[in-house]
Amino acid sequence: MEAMVLDADDQLHVAEIEQPDPGPDQVAIRVEFAGVQYGDVLVKRGHFPVPRPFVPGFEASGRVIAVGENVTAHHVGDAVAALTGAGAFAEVAVADAALTFGVGDLDLRVAAGFGWVTPTAHALINSLARVTPGESVLIHAAAGGVGSLAVQFARLAGATRLTGVVSTPSQIEPANQFGYDEVILASEFPERVAADQFDVILDPIGGDTRRASLERLAAHGRLVAYGNIATFAPVSVDVNELLMAGRSLLTYNSNLLSQTNPARLANSARAALALVTAGQVRIEITAEYPLSELSTAIERLSDGTGHGKNIIRIT
Numbered sequence: 001m002e003a004m005v006l007d008a009d010d011q012l013h014v015a016e017i018e019q020p021d022p023g024p025d026q027v028a029i030r031v032e033f034a035g036v037q038y039g040d041v042l043v044k045r046g047h048f049p050v051p052r053p054f055v056p057g058f059e060a061s062g063r064v065i066a067v068g069e070n071v072t073a074h075h076v077g078d079a080v081a082a083l084t085g086a087g088a089f090a091e092v093a094v095a096d097a098a099l100t101f102g103v104g105d106l107d108l109r110v111a112a113g114f115g116w117v118t119p120t121a122h123a124l125i126n127s128l129a130r131v132t133p134g135e136s137v138l139i140h141a142a143a144g145g146v147g148s149l150a151v152q153f154a155r156l157a158g159a160t161r162l163t164g165v166v167s168t169p170s171q172i173e174p175a176n177q178f179g180y181d182e183v184i185l186a187s188e189f190p191e192r193v194a195a196d197q198f199d200v201i202l203d204p205i206g207g208d209t210r211r212a213s214l215e216r217l218a219a220h221g222r223l224v225a226y227g228n229i230a231t232f233a234p235v236s237v238d239v240n241e242l243l244m245a246g247r248s249l250l251t252y253n254s255n256l257l258s259q260t261n262p263a264r265l266a267n268s269a270r271a272a273l274a275l276v277t278a279g280q281v282r283i284e285i286t287a288e289y290p291l292s293e294l295s296t297a298i299e300r301l302s303d304g305t306g307h308g309k310n311i312i313r314i315t
């Protein structure tokens with residue numbers, strides 16, 4: 001089969017490789033579309049130690065073509081979305097049955113865009129921050145994959161003031177389309193909201209943004225750190241100060257959760273998928289590339305100029 005392979009020199013190229021078979025608790029999927037996500041940027045930059053040659057790709061949609069011996073929930077021919085540990089940028093991918101979800105009649109392009117970002121955004125709002133009606137929420141990287149979904153889940157949870165922070169002026173309009181009440185530039189943060197406090201802040205940025213965000217939390221406010229787009233520099237906090245101000249710092253790592261408690265990740269995915277298929281949450285597919293242009297898709301994601309979700313057409 002054809003697959004995109006990352007070689008020892010960090011170069012991506014299309015190669016002919018052996019088709020994988022599903023293990024006992026896995027399914028094999030004929031991939032129609034695969035989502036591009038920030039993890040692909042990190043893999044290409046060498047932030048994840050992966051064996052070479054390596055077939056990247058963490059999110060696939062397509063049809064089941066084989067099931068492992070213990071799998072009862074999926075059947076050959078089912079249309080599915082899968083969260084994979086690797087291998088989605090290939091004609092056939094294997095995925096754990098526990099992290100494969102039937103999508104019914106949902107457009108398979110949208111199903112590929114569902115990816116890790118949708119369960120993550122759902123978990124950040126509903127399981128971690130536990131947004132309740134009337135709360136205010138500030139979302140950094142507001143027009144990105146997670147941000148554009150988190151704002152919709154927060155609105156459904158009853159948040160009444162939703163503030164987005166974007167890195168470039170060109171992202172203001174796309175962010176507004178997802179339902180923010182106001183969108184500000186990262187260069188204006190935190191000065192522009194110096195007089196405000198927020199019940200919930202979602203932070204995939206890190207560094208000074210994380211420090212300043214903690215200062216902007218209201219009493220009983222929750223900041224969820226879930227990425228380090230800008231910097232991996234350590235951020236130290238005085239827990240006693242947080243305690244006196246009644247502020248909480250939470251973290252979320254869906255990759256780790258997929259290994260330690262896949263059932264919990266699957267619960268978030270199913271809850272999110274139900275809202276997507278009901279049309280209550282919109283996954284915006286903004287670009288579709290052929291497999292041969294994966295490097296271009298990853299570069300566009302890493303330069304921060306895109307918004308919504310980019311996918312790769314496989315078959």
Ligand SMILES: NC(=O)c1ccc[n+]([C@@H]2O[C@H](COP(=O)([O-])OP(=O)(O)OC[C@H]3O[C@@H](n4cnc5c(N)ncnc54)[C@H](OP(=O)(O)O)[C@@H]3O)[C@@H](O)[C@H]2O)c1
Nearest residue numbers: 038141142143144145146166167171204227252253254304
């Ligand atoms: N912990 C988890 O479980 C988990 C799961 C999924 C993703 N993530 C992490 O979440 C982050 C966002 O993922 P995503 O899929 O939403 O990515 P994405 O769609 O690529 O969004 C990234 C956004 O970050 C903003 N940005 C880019 N460079 C920036 C910079 N230097 N400073 C500030 N903002 C910058 C841009 O948005 P704006 O212009 O809108 O600011 C860009 O659209 C990544 O760090 C990813 O690794 C974590």
